[in-house]
Amino acid sequence: MSELLEGLVIAHLGQGIAVEYDDHIILCQTLRRLETVAVGDKVLWTYSSPDQGRIEEILPRRSLLSRPSRNGKIRPVAANLDTVFVVFAVEPHCDFLLLDQYLAVCENHNINAALILNKTDLTQSDAIEAELLTYKNLGYALYRVSAWSNSGLDELKAVLKDQVSMLAGQSGVGKSSLTNAIIPDKDLKTNTISATTKHGRHTTTAATLYHLNGGGDLIDSPGVAIFGLAGLSEYKLAYGYREFQAHIEHCQFNDCRHLKDKGCAVRLAVESGEISNSRYQRFLKLREKMPTEYV
Ligand SMILES: Nc1nc2c(ncn2[C@@H]2O[C@H](COP(=O)(O)OP(=O)(O)OP(=O)(O)O)[C@@H](O)[C@H]2O)c(=O)[nH]1
Ligand SMILES: [Mg+2]
Numbered sequence: 197m198s199e200l201l202e203g204l205v206i207a208h209l210g211q212g213i214a215v216e217y218d219d220h221i222i223l224c225q226t227l228r229r230l231e232t233v234a235v236g237d238k239v240l241w242t243y244s245s246p247d248q249g250r251i252e253e254i255l256p257r258r259s260l261l262s263r264p265s266r267n268g269k270i271r272p273v274a275a276n277l278d279t280v281f282v283v284f285a286v287e288p289h290c291d292f293l294l295l296d297q298y299l300a301v302c303e304n305h306n307i308n309a310a311l312i313l314n315k316t317d318l319t320q321s322d323a324i325e326a327e328l329l330t331y332k333n334l335g336y337a338l339y340r341v342s343a344w345s346n347s348g349l350d351e352l353k354a355v356l357k358d359q360v361s362m363l364a365g366q367s368g369v370g371k372s373s374l375t376n377a378i379i380p381d382k383d384l385k386t387n388t389i390s391a392t393t394k395h396g397r398h399t400t401t402a403a404t405l406y407h408l409n410g411g412g413d414l415i416d417s418p419g420v421a422i423f424g425l426a427g428l429s430e431y432k433l434a435y436g437y438r439e440f441q442a443h444i445e446h447c448q449f450n451d452c453r454h455l456k457d458k459g460c461a462v463r464l465a466v467e468s469g470e471i472s473n474s475r476y477q478r479f480l481k482l483r484e485k486m487p488t489e490y491v
C-alpha cells in the first residue's frame with residue numbers, strides 16, 4: 197500500500213475534494229460517500245495516480261457544523277471550526293430568524309459564534325440597531341465593517357488570527373467580498389483550485405478554506421436560503437437560545453415546551469422583560485417550522 201499522507205480539505209467540489217498537501221492542491225476521491233467529508237477536515241490520503249488522490253480516513257474532528265440537505269439527511273458543512281461569524285447587512289433585508297438558527301446550532305455544537313454587520317457604508321437602520329443591542333447583551337461579539345471602504349477590517353483581522361473561522365449568512369451580504377478584502381491572494385488560490393479540477397471557474401457554490409497571512413484559516417461559504425436547524429431537537433433549540441438556559445431548569449415540568457405550559461420560567465422571564473420578546477417569538481417560529489420528527 198502506498199504511503200498515507202496527512203492533508204487538509206480546502207474545498208468540496210462536485211466531482212471530488214480539494215486536499216491541500218505540502219503547498220499543492222490535489223483532487224481526491226473517497227471510498228466513502230463524498231458527502232461525509234467537509235471543508236476543514238484533516239484527512240489521510242494516498243496517491244491513486246500521479247496527480248490524483250484517494251482519501252482513506254477522516255481524522256477526528258474537534259467540531260462539526262452541519263445542515264439539512266434535500267433528501268432530509270444531514271450534511272456536514274465545515275469541520276474543526278472555532279468560530280462562525282454570521283454576516284448580515286441592511287441590504288438584503290436582515291433575516292434575524294436565520295441569524296438565530298445559526299446561533300442556536302453553534303450553541304449546541306460548542307462552536308463560538310459572533311456577528312458581523314457588513315456594508316456600514318450604507319445608511320443604517322434603527323430597527324436593526326435595536327435588535328443588535330439584544331445580541332450584544334447576550335455576549336455575542338459584534339464587528340461593524342465595510343468590505344467596500346475597508347472600515348473595521350483591522351479589528352476583524354485581529355480576531356480571525358490563530359483560529360479557524362467561517363463566514364456564514366444569507367446570499368448577498370458580502371461574505372466573499374469580505375474574504376477578498378481580508379485574503380490578499382484569494383484569487384490565486386481560487387484559480388489554483390479551478391486548475392486542479394479543470395472545472396473552469398470556481399464559484400461560491402462550495403465552501404472554501406483560505407489561510408490568513410498572520411496565522412489562522414478563513415472559510416467562505418455559499419449563502420443558503422434555508423440553513424435549517426441541522427437536526428436540533430425541540431429541546432436543543434430551546435437550549436440554543438442561550439438566555440433560556442438559566443431559566444429552563446426552573447420550569448415546573450421538566451418536559452416543559454416553553455409555550456403556554458404551566459409554571460414555565462422561560463415565559464415568565466419573557467413577560468418580565470428579562471428575555472427579549474422578539475427572540476422568544478423567533479424561537480416559537482422556529483419551533484413551528486421544525487420537521488415533526490424532531491419535535
Ligand atoms: N455597499 C456595500 N456593498 C457591498 C459590501 N460588501 C459587498 N457588497 C456588495 O454586495 C453584493 C454581494 O456580495 P458578495 O460578497 O457576493 O456576497 P456573498 O455573501 O458572498 O453572497 P453568496 O456568495 O451568494 O452567498 C455585491 O454586489 C457586493 O459588491 C459593502 O461593504 N458595502
Ligand atoms: Mg459568496
Ligand SMILES: [Zn+2]
Nearest residue numbers: 447452454460
Ligand atoms: Zn418552560
